[in-house]
Amino acid sequence: MENKNEIEQVEKSPSGFSIIWREIVRDKLALVSLIFLILITVFVYGVSIILDQDEIVTVDLFSIHEPPGEEFWLGTDYGGRDIFGQLIIGTRNSLSIGILVTLMTGIIGVVFGLVSGYFGGHIDNIMMRILDFFLILPFLMIVIVFVAIVPKYSIWTFSLIMTAFLWMGIARLIRSKALQEKELDYVQASKTLGSSNFKIMFTQVLPNITSLIIVTMTLNLAANIGLESGLSFLGFGFPESTPSLGTLLSYARNPQTLEYRWWIWVPASVLILLLMLSIRNVGEALKRATDARQRRG
Amino acid sequence: MAFLDVENLKVHFPIKGGIFGRTVDHVRAVDGVSLSLEKGTTYGLVGESGSGKTTTGRAIIGLNNITSGKVTFEGKDITNLRRARADFRKDVQMIFQDPYSSLNPKKRVIDIVAEPLRNYENLSKKEERKRVQELMELVGLSPESILKYPHEFSGGQRQRIGIARAIALKPKLIIADEPVSALDVSVQAQVLNFMQDIQKELDLTYLFIGHDLGVIKHMCDKIGIMYKGRYVEEGTASDIFDDPQHIYTKRLVAAIPDIDPKKRDEQRQFRQEVKAEYEQSYNDYFDDEGLAYPLQSISDTHKVALPEKG
Numbered sequence: 001m002e003n004k005n006e007i008e009q010v011e012k013s014p015s016g017f018s019i020i021w022r023e024i025v026r027d028k029l030a031l032v033s034l035i036f037l038i039l040i041t042v043f044v045y046g047v048s049i050i051l052d053q054d055e056i057v058t059v060d061l062f063s064i065h066e067p068p069g070e071e072f073w074l075g076t077d078y079g080g081r082d083i084f085g086q087l088i089i090g091t092r093n094s095l096s097i098g099i100l101v102t103l104m105t106g107i108i109g110v111v112f113g114l115v116s117g118y119f120g121g122h123i124d125n126i127m128m129r130i131l132d133f134f135l136i137l138p139f140l141m142i143v144i145v146f147v148a149i150v151p152k153y154s155i156w157t158f159s160l161i162m163t164a165f166l167w168m169g170i171a172r173l174i175r176s177k178a179l180q181e182k183e184l185d186y187v188q189a190s191k192t193l194g195s196s197n198f199k200i201m202f203t204q205v206l207p208n209i210t211s212l213i214i215v216t217m218t219l220n221l222a223a224n225i226g227l228e229s230g231l232s233f234l235g236f237g238f239p240e241s242t243p244s245l246g247t248l249l250s251y252a253r254n255p256q257t258l259e260y261r262w263w264i265w266v267p268a269s270v271l272i273l274l275l276m277l278s279i280r281n282v283g284e285a286l287k288r289a290t291d292a293r294q295r296r297g
Numbered sequence: 298m299a300f301l302d303v304e305n306l307k308v309h310f311p312i313k314g315g316i317f318g319r320t321v322d323h324v325r326a327v328d329g330v331s332l333s334l335e336k337g338t339t340y341g342l343v344g345e346s347g348s349g350k351t352t353t354g355r356a357i358i359g360l361n362n363i364t365s366g367k368v369t370f371e372g373k374d375i376t377n378l379r380r381a382r383a384d385f386r387k388d389v390q391m392i393f394q395d396p397y398s399s400l401n402p403k404k405r406v407i408d409i410v411a412e413p414l415r416n417y418e419n420l421s422k423k424e425e426r427k428r429v430q431e432l433m434e435l436v437g438l439s440p441e442s443i444l445k446y447p448h449e450f451s452g453g454q455r456q457r458i459g460i461a462r463a464i465a466l467k468p469k470l471i472i473a474d475e476p477v478s479a480l481d482v483s484v485q486a487q488v489l490n491f492m493q494d495i496q497k498e499l500d501l502t503y504l505f506i507g508h509d510l511g512v513i514k515h516m517c518d519k520i521g522i523m524y525k526g527r528y529v530e531e532g533t534a535s536d537i538f539d540d541p542q543h544i545y546t547k548r549l550v551a552a553i554p555d556i557d558p559k560k561r562d563e564q565r566q567f568r569q570e571v572k573a574e575y576e577q578s579y580n581d582y583f584d585d586e587g588l589a590y591p592l593q594s595i596s597d598t599h600k601v602a603l604p605e606k607g
Contacts, residue, residue: 185399192358193462194386194416207403 016211023289026296030285033278040275041095048092056085057241068263075263077251079240087267090243093155095275097244098225100159101166105224106217108163109170110206116171117178118201124175131168139165140236147236158237162227170216177209211290218283222276229272245272299333300502301357301470306330306366308349308356326352328526328588329366334470334519339496339503341517341534343510343549349526350506351394354472357504358391370470387417390463394475396455400447406433406458407443413465432461437491453484457491464495472504477512489516510553514538519598522546527589529582532599542601544582545589548575 024030060080068075074083116127146161147153181187182205190200225245231237232246233253240247248268252258257265288294306327314321327349334340342350355361357368359375368376375385390413393399400409410429414420420428430440436457438450447455456476463471473492477485489512495501507513513520514534521531522545530543541547551571555564581604584590589602 185393185395186401188355188360189391189393189399189459189462190401190412191360192386192389192391193413195412204401204404208401 019295020286020289023295024282024285027281027285027288030281033281036274037278037282040091040271044088044091044095047088051085051088053089053242056082056089057243065261067261074267075261077264078254078257083248083264083267086243086248087245087271090245090248090268091271091275093238093242094225094228094245094272096155097159097162097228098221100155101162101224101228102217102221104159104163105167105170105220106213108167110174110213112167113171113174113176114178114201114205114209117175118182118197118205120179120182128175131171134165135168137165143231144236153239153242155242158228162224166220166224166227170213170220173212173216174209177212178205181205181208211286215283215287215290218279218286222279222283225279226272226276300336300371301334301504302367302369303330303332303353303357304367304369306353306356306368307364308352308361309364325526326361327356329591330521330523330526330528331592332521332528332531334502334504336469336502337496337500338518339505339516341513341520342504342506342523343508343513343520344523345508347525348523350508350523351474353523354391354474354504354506358389358472360391387413387466388469390466390468390471392456392459392463392471392473392476395479396452396459397479399459400455402447405444405446406450409447409458410443410462410465413462417466428465429461432465435464435495436461451484452480453488456480456484456488460488460492460495464499464501467499468501470502470504472506474506475508476505478507478509485512492516510549514553522549525588527602528592528600529589529602530600531592532596536596536599540599542595542599543589543603544575544578547571 024034058081060076063072063076063080064078066072066076066080072082072084074087076082077086112127112131116124116131142165143161150157150161178201187200187204190204195204228237228244229246229249232244233250235250237246238244245268249265249272252265252269288296307325307329308327309323309325311320312322312324313319330349330353332340332342342353344350352361356363363376366376367374370385370389373385407426407429410432411425414425414428426443429443433440433443438454438457438461442450447458450458456479460476476492477488480488492503493516496503503516505513505516517534519531519533520537522529522537522543524545530537530541530546537546538550541550548571551568555561582589582602584604590604591602592600593603593605594600
């Protein structure tokens with residue numbers, strides 16, 4: 001009896017997660033990246049519970065521009081604020097924004113794309129014109145205006161603004177896939193079986209495009225972190241009172257800091273580079289896992 | 298009143314063209330088809346690919362929009378499905394041609410077969426599981442395999458899952474759209490015999506769409522032959538196979554292979570004769586556009602598309 005069970009076990013084709021896991025294990029770079037990502041996330045979120053953001057961003061005139069030392073592991077900035085603390089809080093903020101924006105754009109994009117592609121025809125036409133409208137809006141200019149008019153700038157408001165301009169890519173992608181998927185017989189079959197359109201969309205079609213969604217969202221995460229840093233660097237992201245990787249980076253706009261006080265901006269730059277590279281590596285491995293022809297594992 | 302009545306059914310697809318995507322013309326996929334089915338019988342719809350037989354079936358169940366015509370099921374008008382109701386959906390089910398794409402690859406068998414049950418019947422998880430297992434047994438699959446995914450089954454088994462799903466609600470009419478053409482011959486016989494068995498068991502009516510005349514002969518009581526969206530001949534199985542009147546039907550019937558090797562030459566000669574006759578008299582049987590004429594009754598059951606006399 002036990003023997004029989006074993007045979008059945010072997011015959012079962014591998015589940016989605018085991019395929020992904022095999023692919024990541026086979027790709028050493030992706031494995032290292034994944035471990036690095038998990039470690040940094042746990043560390044950053046863990047430590048930031050102990051750290052007090054208000055205390056870190058309080059100006060301390062007695063310790064301006066301290067180089068790295070025992071009291072300040074990574075020195076201080078022009079306001080005497082601890083860079084190490086800012087780096088932890090900043091990474092946490094940047095990650096939170098990246099994740100929030102990715103999730104929100106993902107949800108909006110998937111629902112929009114799915115509805116548009118599934119129904120097709122006039123509904124698709126109208127929805128795509130709405131999408132085109134969002135696509136031609138000048139992103140940077142509107143963000144600058146928002147920063148000027150929104151009085152209290154928080155992770156949430158910033159994420160919402162970014163989401164408003166970043167959901168179109170994923171919506172288009174999902175739409176094209178939904179257009180393909182809805183022609184398949186299993187969708188027709190569901191219709192004859194009496195399932196409603198929304199039920200078919202979200203319980204029948206959606207599971208068949210999850211792999212695409214996961215891959216796109218992972219790759220988007222890296223892009224969104226980069227975008228946040230870029231905006232903050234330009235001065236249109238967070239104020240200095242809410243540190244992020246981008247605000248730390250923007251200290252480098254000062255030539256003095258750039259040349260003589262590397263401890264302020266180098267750690268943040270390296271961290272951004274590493275984060276984005278690792279997320280990308282994991283994303284590429286996921287992408288390969290979804291396509292049997294590209295798999296290595 | 299017949300069980301299912303289709304009157305002058307037309308399904309036209311617009312051809313868009315020009316700068317503004319205006320409708321330039323129509324593809325007349327189904328152009329004036331009438332048929333009626335009696336309860337408990339099997340009606341065969343035959344034709345070459347592109348003749349509109351699948352579209353007819355799909356229009357009846359509501360997957361294609363009907364341009365004009367009328368469909369009545371048990372005396373109720375179901376032409377416009379948005380107005381016709383849920384109980385009709387329950388009573389008419391469909392078996393799809395391709396067993397590979399008609400089952401959602403991400404769903405387990407229990408979810409696939411239970412989908413209609415979840416839509417129409419409020420069953421507890423336990424009852425539902427039991428029903429699905431019964432259905433699996435009915436179609437000759439192991440009740441233990443309900444937690445497997447479709448790709449773990451062979452083509453024939455998958456088609457049986459499709460059938461189990463179609464009969465889950467105990468429908469009265471099943472539209473079988475070439476249910477065996479994607480299967481190899483040994484499995485075809487299995488599935489066909491099984492379909493006949495459950496027909497008796499559940500008192501089902503079939504609208505059987507196919508292009509394999511051998512299969513149609515085996516399954517159907519009444520047969521309609523379609524060509525370019527129109528009927529060329531309609532009649533009982535013996536009308537069609539023993540006494541074909543239309544040249545197109547004659548040629549189709551002549552194309553049925555005979556396995557007796559002694560008759561091979563005879564068969565070939567016969568086929569050649571029919572081919573010559575077909576080419577010669579093509580203009581007599583089809584109008585200027587190459588379409589069939591309206592049907593004329595030549596006996597109680599037998600109708601042929603012949604030009605008006607005189």
